[in-house]
Amino acid sequence: MSANSADLPDIDKAELRRLQVLDAAAACFRLAGFHAASMASIAKAAGMSVGHIYHYFANKEAIISAIIDREQHKQLQVIHMLLRAENTIEALIEHAEQGLADSLDLSNSALNFEMIAEASRNPKVAEMLQASNRVLHEFGKDIITKARVDLPALSEEDNNARCDLIISLFDGLSMRAISNPRLNTQAVLPALQRTIVQIVRS
Amino acid sequence: MSANSADLPDIDKAELRRLQVLDAAAACFRLAGFHAASMASIAKAAGMSVGHIYHYFANKEAIISAIIDREQHKQLQVIHMLLRAENTIEALIEHAEQGLADSLDLSNSALNFEMIAEASRNPKVAEMLQASNRVLHEFGKDIITKARVDLPALSEEDNNARCDLIISLFDGLSMRAISNPRLNTQAVLPALQRTIVQIVRS
Amino acid sequence: MSANSADLPDIDKAELRRLQVLDAAAACFRLAGFHAASMASIAKAAGMSVGHIYHYFANKEAIISAIIDREQHKQLQVIHMLLRAENTIEALIEHAEQGLADSLDLSNSALNFEMIAEASRNPKVAEMLQASNRVLHEFGKDIITKARVDLPALSEEDNNARCDLIISLFDGLSMRAISNPRLNTQAVLPALQRTIVQIVRS
Amino acid sequence: MSANSADLPDIDKAELRRLQVLDAAAACFRLAGFHAASMASIAKAAGMSVGHIYHYFANKEAIISAIIDREQHKQLQVIHMLLRAENTIEALIEHAEQGLADSLDLSNSALNFEMIAEASRNPKVAEMLQASNRVLHEFGKDIITKARVDLPALSEEDNNARCDLIISLFDGLSMRAISNPRLNTQAVLPALQRTIVQIVRS
DNA sequence: AATGAATGAGCCTTCATTCAT
DNA sequence: TATGAATGAAGGCTCATTCAT
Numbered sequence: 142m143s144a145n146s147a148d149l150p151d152i153d154k155a156e157l158r159r160l161q162v163l164d165a166a167a168a169c170f171r172l173a174g175f176h177a178a179s180m181a182s183i184a185k186a187a188g189m190s191v192g193h194i195y196h197y198f199a200n201k202e203a204i205i206s207a208i209i210d211r212e213q214h215k216q217l218q219v220i221h222m223l224l225r226a227e228n229t230i231e232a233l234i235e236h237a238e239q240g241l242a243d244s245l246d247l248s249n250s251a252l253n254f255e256m257i258a259e260a261s262r263n264p265k266v267a268e269m270l271q272a273s274n275r276v277l278h279e280f281g282k283d284i285i286t287k288a289r290v291d292l293p294a295l296s297e298e299d300n301n302a303r304c305d306l307i308i309s310l311f312d313g314l315s316m317r318a319i320s321n322p323r324l325n326t327q328a329v330l331p332a333l334q335r336t337i338v339q340i341v342r343s
Numbered sequence: 344m345s346a347n348s349a350d351l352p353d354i355d356k357a358e359l360r361r362l363q364v365l366d367a368a369a370a371c372f373r374l375a376g377f378h379a380a381s382m383a384s385i386a387k388a389a390g391m392s393v394g395h396i397y398h399y400f401a402n403k404e405a406i407i408s409a410i411i412d413r414e415q416h417k418q419l420q421v422i423h424m425l426l427r428a429e430n431t432i433e434a435l436i437e438h439a440e441q442g443l444a445d446s447l448d449l450s451n452s453a454l455n456f457e458m459i460a461e462a463s464r465n466p467k468v469a470e471m472l473q474a475s476n477r478v479l480h481e482f483g484k485d486i487i488t489k490a491r492v493d494l495p496a497l498s499e500e501d502n503n504a505r506c507d508l509i510i511s512l513f514d515g516l517s518m519r520a521i522s523n524p525r526l527n528t529q530a531v532l533p534a535l536q537r538t539i540v541q542i543v544r545s
Numbered sequence: 546m547s548a549n550s551a552d553l554p555d556i557d558k559a560e561l562r563r564l565q566v567l568d569a570a571a572a573c574f575r576l577a578g579f580h581a582a583s584m585a586s587i588a589k590a591a592g593m594s595v596g597h598i599y600h601y602f603a604n605k606e607a608i609i610s611a612i613i614d615r616e617q618h619k620q621l622q623v624i625h626m627l628l629r630a631e632n633t634i635e636a637l638i639e640h641a642e643q644g645l646a647d648s649l650d651l652s653n654s655a656l657n658f659e660m661i662a663e664a665s666r667n668p669k670v671a672e673m674l675q676a677s678n679r680v681l682h683e684f685g686k687d688i689i690t691k692a693r694v695d696l697p698a699l700s701e702e703d704n705n706a707r708c709d710l711i712i713s714l715f716d717g718l719s720m721r722a723i724s725n726p727r728l729n730t731q732a733v734l735p736a737l738q739r740t741i742v743q744i745v746r747s
Numbered sequence: 748m749s750a751n752s753a754d755l756p757d758i759d760k761a762e763l764r765r766l767q768v769l770d771a772a773a774a775c776f777r778l779a780g781f782h783a784a785s786m787a788s789i790a791k792a793a794g795m796s797v798g799h800i801y802h803y804f805a806n807k808e809a810i811i812s813a814i815i816d817r818e819q820h821k822q823l824q825v826i827h828m829l830l831r832a833e834n835t836i837e838a839l840i841e842h843a844e845q846g847l848a849d850s851l852d853l854s855n856s857a858l859n860f861e862m863i864a865e866a867s868r869n870p871k872v873a874e875m876l877q878a879s880n881r882v883l884h885e886f887g888k889d890i891i892t893k894a895r896v897d898l899p900a901l902s903e904e905d906n907n908a909r910c911d912l913i914i915s916l917f918d919g920l921s922m923r924a925i926s927n928p929r930l931n932t933q934a935v936l937p938a939l940q941r942t943i944v945q946i947v948r949s
Numbered sequence: 950a951a952t953g954a955a956t957g958a959g960c961c962t963t964c965a966t967t968c969a970t
Numbered sequence: 971t972a973t974g975a976a977t978g979a980a981g982g983c984t985c986a987t988t989c990a991t
Contacts, residue, residue, distance in 0.1 A: 195988080306531065328498075394979090402961075662861050671928075724876045806966075
């Protein structure tokens with residue numbers, strides 16, 4: 142149908158424009174933070190006029206929300222992709238290297254810090270992070286349970302606690318990238334892997 | 344002497360005013376972040392006119408720097424106070440409870456997130472955090488070494504890596520307070536303690 | 546073409562807005578001086594919001610520069626127009642009356658004083674005045690040379706000196722308008738004309 | 748009397764402090780202009796606290812007025828001193844060199860420009876300049892009359908006009924120092940002297 | 950869909966002036 | 971006489987947002 146072949150590209154185009162704005166905004170937010178980045182800078186980075194951005198987003202806050210939403214999905218997807226098929230502790234250990242690298246990559250974590258800072262004052266943003274975290278926990282629960290098939294089952298609370306500890310390790314390491322730029326990846330990796338095993342199986 | 348009792352309070356008074364501003368600024372920054380908090384709000388919180396703040400600080404950035412500086416000192420002092428006399432792994436384990444509580448206390452960590460976010464774009468702020476971290480590492484090195492008196496010595500790099508991991512745990516846990524408000528302290532504490540021991544002694 | 550009649554006005558419109566700001570600024574600067582005139586007063590005089598002025602000028606200093614630039618061009622153009630075709634001493638003498646009237650017109654010279662005062666501390670402004678002055682000298686050189694066709698040629702330095710003297714007369718007279726408001730144009734004009742002739746031909 | 752010997756020095760001291768402020772203010776005004784110079788900068792230059800300046804002057808405007816007043820007196824005194832005894836055209840010619848040098852000295856004229864600019868908007872300041880100018884005219888009248896003892900007497904208006912022209916020359920030359928920094932004193936002086944003679948005696 | 954002109958509130962900062970000591 | 975702490979009113983400038991085209 143002509144309507145179909147004409148409409149779909151239009152819908153796609155609009156969605157593409159939206160993504161174009163989000164990419165530009167993410168870049169600006171990374172460089173300047175949510176508040177210091179101006180709509181003008183985002184428009185420039187997106188190659189579009191300031192006014193036109195308001196066709197796709199109600200206001201700056203909506204862009205921030207969309208960014209946070211997308212970023213959380215991206216992070217979950219990365220984890221999913223890494224551990225999908227296998228979903229075992231061996232996979233977790235094996236991929237710790239990639240996880241460590243990601244944690245230490247400032248271009249990954251800069252937006253994350255912005256989100257955490259924002260969430261610490263904005264309950265709506267906090268809820269977004271929490272929703273994402275619930276999925277992460279669901280995922281971690283599986284891995285831990287599988288990894289302990291030969292050991293006594295854990296209480297739900299204990300399982301969650303261990304899960305929190307592992308996530309904390311990676312989140313905390315992303316903060317290290319800033320406070321300790323001389324952090325030695327090669328020295329940290331084995332210790333990190335040992336620690337993960339210990340958390341899961343002790 | 345009267346000179347003494349008259350002069351000293353004057354010196355103190357100026358310093359007191361400065362602290363008054365810093366306290367007010369810290370409160371505002373916690374609530375709104377470095378950039379969204381206005382000088383007017385800080386002045387109001389400090390019970391002083393906007394203009395007068397500029398007698399004590401050259402500009403807003405100077406206030407931010409002073410806050411960061413003070414906050415880093417506070418954190419180091421807390422650690423020092425906790426572990427000073429003993430400086431052993433037992434003390435570390437014992438005080439993990441307090442450390443965990445501090446990490447999970449948003450009123451402690453909100454400013455910390457602000458600092459990290461700021462440091463991820465502002466090299467001067469980053470340097471302040473790094474200087475503070477160097478002291479922390481010096482301290483951690485001692486504890487780890489003492490805790491391993493019966494074990495083979497570690498290379499400097501390995502020691503540092505373990506130190507980074509332990510700090511990461513606490514930093515990461517402070518992020519948990521936001522992403523997982525239902526985090527169960529009682530369940531986390533023993534796992535955390537076990538993990539610290541493992542990191543230090545494995 | 547419709548494109549033509551639609552596009553050109555747009556270009557002109559922006560330029561018109563710019564001129565609108567400059568006219569408003571000139572009026573405000575005349576009344577209050579460069580520093581005492583506020584952006585708010587300029588915006589009001591230009592019938593436009595404060596913020597919008599910054600679409601046309603980077604900052605207040607840029608407005609001042611543009612005003613100075615335009616004012617210098619205006620002055621050179623007036624002189625050009627007066628003496629263009631003829632370029633003789635007779636024209637100079639004849640137009641001395643207009644020149645005197647211009648010098649004594651405070652609405653002309655108020656901005657000039659502002660510029661001189663500014664130039665005496667701001668090297669960039671000084672350079673603008675000096676560039677304009679060089680053109681003026683080029684022009685004066687021609688007139689003096691032509692006026693002395695029957696007399697021995699002057700050294701470059703002597704020619705310049707005489708040129709400076711004539712300009713000084715007019716500039717100085719503009720200061721008289723303030724220090725001596727009772728100055729009698731009718732009495733000054735013949736003496737001024739005699740003096741110009743003497744400076745050129747003695 | 749002890750009262751006398753105690754009071755007089757006090758009065759002198761107060762007057763000295765006043766002058767100290769004026770000197771400091773003159774320096775600041777020269778560098779930054781009346782409006783851009785802050786009371787704080789004046790206080791610092793005067794080696795005294797900001798608040799104390801208000802014991803000697805009601806407000807900043809009073810300082811400006813006092814500066815203008817003093818500056819005008821200074822200038823008249825200089826002229827008086829130069830031409831006092833002789834009061835002849837020969838003296839005028841002879842001292843033209845010093846007059847030219849003074850005119851071209853920016854440290855002399857910077858305050859003058861500030862005054863003129865201020866007078867062009869502030870009637871009170873204008874009146875001060877005009878009062879000073881009246882004295883100057885009185886003085887010039889004498890010189891011109893004496894110089895023309897062998898020539899027909901001039902009408903009051905003609906005499907004033909010539910006086911204005913001579914003053915204009917020097918005022919205008921002070922503007923040259925800014926618009927034409929390459930002005931050649933040696934070339935200008937003889938032309939200036941010839942012109943003065945011509946104005947007085949033609 | 951797309952532009953960018955236009956607004957106005959609000960921000961950081963400065964400064965003349967006052968006042969307690 | 972002398973200080974400098976304290977105020978509050980502007981000032982220049984930015985920026986999210988709207989709207990006519």
